[in-house]
Amino acid sequence: MWKATRPVEYPLEAKYRPVLESFLPKDPMSLFNLKRLSPKEEFPNLERNYTCMGQILTLNMYTRQFNRATEAGVIFDDVIRPGLEDPGQLSGPVKVGCVAGDAQSYILFCDFFDRVIEAYQGYKITNSQNSDFNFDNLKGGDDFDSMYVERCEVRISRSVEDFSFPTHCSRGERRRLFSLAKKALSQLGEEFPGCLYSLEERTQGNLGEVLTAQIPSALMIKNGVARDWPDARALWVSKDGNLVVWVNIEDHLQLVSRQTNSNIKEAFERVCVNVLKLEELYKKMRHPFVWKEHLGWVVSSPGDVGTGLRASIWVKLQHLSQHKRLNNILERLRLRMESTESSGVYKVYNIPTIGFTEVELVQLLVDGVKLLIVMEKKLQEPDGSIDHLVPAQK
Known part of the structure; x- marks a missing residue:
């Protein structure tokens, strides 16, 4: 068993230590005067909590995080509040149940966040996360059977360095983020025409329905995400309407590239080109997007870290949706499926956002949806069986 030995103390070091320590920043928690009881007495009731947070959190883990606070004042109870407000359901997809108040939360509360990320995304965190926006590396995506694929979209979220995330930021921070976005998007519009609309102004004609939906x-x-709504929230829309950028909603920025057809390759190319342009513009303003070596692109939800990318395809799967092996097939493909308002049409999207590059995630979805369509066609045949088509775990 390893034993720690007391470090050697030198006379001058002992003499000047109090002076040196006086220059160190104080622990933010020591500046608070929270009227709290012991960790055991403050521990939340997780008996009927079905979120990922509720499955991971223990009293020992809660105790370790209890007296910690980020420099912006985020404490652990702020992190787990979403899962306490919405404990989820026994059936259906598991919700994350927690959110980071700022980028430092992922470092200070890593004991908790790393476990949530690994459990929710089914990925073992390593020393580095890779990024790849070379959309030419995507194989397929423009050759779906249009009889089965209705539309598609690719979303990418980003957080800006030196600002708290939406659940915790102040009005001043949010307004400063709006100013930065306004400046960056105006420059983006020079090459890719578009217009920025404030959500405080609800008279944008055709955009009225989009804004109301938000x-x-x-x-x-x-959770505090909607504090002071709609102050400093905005929507940038490209001239052709295929690219939308939400400002200060659930993340600092969220780019949404949409296609009314089945060409997800085109949607992916559009979002890649423009997120890279915005990244350069924010760097010039000395506010780069938040990147952590082991987590990749960091955003407010641990369910989206890594790439911040969520790609979705709307597919007609009337027969496969009723198949007994559907959940197992989706799990193997690392995809999730949700019903929509249209009968027989389902939204299929990627579960993980970390452990893969952006290209690899969209490729995962493209290959998976193609296989689902093959299965759907097979089930339309008399006595059609898909057992031989069930894939190995991705």
Whole structure:
């Protein structure tokens, strides 16, 4: 068993230590005067909590995080609040149940966040996360059977260095983020024409329906994401309407590239080109996007770190949706499927956002959806069986 030995003390070091320590920043928690009881008495009731947070959190883990606070004042109870406000359901997809108040949260509370990321995304965190926006490396994506694929979209979220995340940022921070976005998007518009609309102004004609749809949910209000709504929230829309950038909603920035057809390759190319342009513009303003070596692109939800990318395809799967092996097939493909308002049409999207590059994630979705379509066609045949098509775990 290893034993720690007391470090050697030198007379001058002992003499000047109090002076040196006086220059160190104080622990933010020591500046608070929170009227809290012991960690055991403050530990939340997780008995009927079905979120990933509720499955991971233990009293010992809670105790370790209890007296920690980031420099911006984020404490652990701020992190787990979403899962306490919305404990999820026994059936259906598991929700993350937690959110970071700032980028430092992922470092200070890594004991907790790393476990949540690994459990939710099914990925063992390594020393580095790679990024690849070379959309030419994507194979396929422009050759779907249009009889089965209705539309698609690619979303990428980004957070800006030196600012708290939406659940914790102040009005001043949010307004400063809006100013930075306004400046960056105006320069983006020089090459890719578009217009920025403030959500405080609800009279944008054709955009009225889009803006109304972005009214904050009850959970966003409870979590603090929607504080002072709609102050400093905005929407940038490209001239052709295929690219949308949300400002200060659930993340500092979220780019959404949409296609009304099945060409997800085109949607992916559009979002790659423009997120790289915005990255350069923010670097010039000395506010780069947040990147951590082991986590990749860091955003507010641990369910989106790594790439911040969520690609979705709307597919007609009337027969496969009723198959007994569907959940197992989706799990093997590392995809998730949700029903939509259209009968027989399902939204299929990637589960992981970390452990893969951006190109690899979209490729995962493209290959998976192609296989789902093959299975759907097979099930339309008399006595059609898909057992031989079930893939190995991705």
